[in-house]
C-alpha cells in the first residue's frame with residue numbers, strides 16, 4: 001500500500017468575530033495515501049475551503065498538525081512553507097486565477113521558472129498540448145473561454161509534477177459539459193502523474209468519481225463508517 005502523503009492530526013481552527021470566538025474546524029483527523037483521490041464534501045459554510053487552505057499551508061490552524069510528505073507544515077517559517085508549497089502542491093481554483101498580462105504559455109512557464117527547472121518553454125508547451133491548447137500558446141486569458149482558461153490553469157498546476165493537487169470547486173464557473181471535460185482531464189492527468197487529488201466539490205457526481213469522500217458537517221469530519229451507513233440507507 002502506498003505511504004501516507006498527507007497526515008492531518010487534530011486540526012482545529014478558531015477565529016474571533018464580533019460575537020466572540022467561532023470554531024470553524026473541530027479536531028479534524030485523517031490521512032491520505034499517495035495517488036488517492038479524495039472529495040471533501042459538505043454543506044455551504046461547513047468548513048471545506050478552510051480545511052483546504054490549511055492543507056495548502058495558506059491558513060494556519062489554531063491547534064493540530066499537518067504533515068505533507070513527512071514535513072510538519074506549521075513548524076516551518078513562512079518562507080520554508082512557501083517553498084514546500086511550490087515544490088509539492090498544485091492548485092486549481094473555481095476562478096482560474098491566471099495572470100492576465102501573461103500569455104497561456106507564459107502562465108504555464110512561470111512556476112517552472114520560479115523553481116529554477118530547466119527548459120521551461122519546452123515543458124510548458126508540451127503540457128499545453130496535453131490539455132488540448134497547443135494552438136493557443138500566445139493567447140492571453142481574456143481571449144480564452146472559461147473552460148480554456150481552466151485548462152491553462154490545469155497545465156500550470158500539473159507542469160511542476162506536484163505530489164498533491166488541491167482543487168476548490170474547479171468546475172464551479174463552467175457549464176455542465178465543459179465542467180465534465182475539465183474533470184475528465186483532471187482525473188486523467190492525476191493518474192498519469194501519480195498525483196494525490198484533494199477536491200472540494202458540491203457536485204455529487206464528481207465526488208462519486210473519487211476514491212473516497214470526506215464529509216464535513218459544521219466543522220466536524222463525519223466518520224467514514226457513518227457515511228457508509230448513510231449511503232447504504234439512501235440506496
Ligand SMILES: Nc1ncnc2c1ncn2[C@@H]1O[C@H](COP(=O)(O)OP(=O)(O)OP(=O)(O)O)[C@@H](O)[C@H]1O
Pocket residue numbers: 015016017022024042043044045046047048049050051
Ligand atoms: N476569517 C473568518 N472570520 C469569520 N468567519 C469565518 C472566517 N473564515 C471562515 N469563516 C466562516 O467559517 C465557516 C466555514 O467557511 P468555509 O469557507 O470554510 O466553508 P465552505 O464549506 O467552504 O463553504 P462554501 O461551500 O459555501 O464555500 C463559514 O461560516 C464562514 O463564514
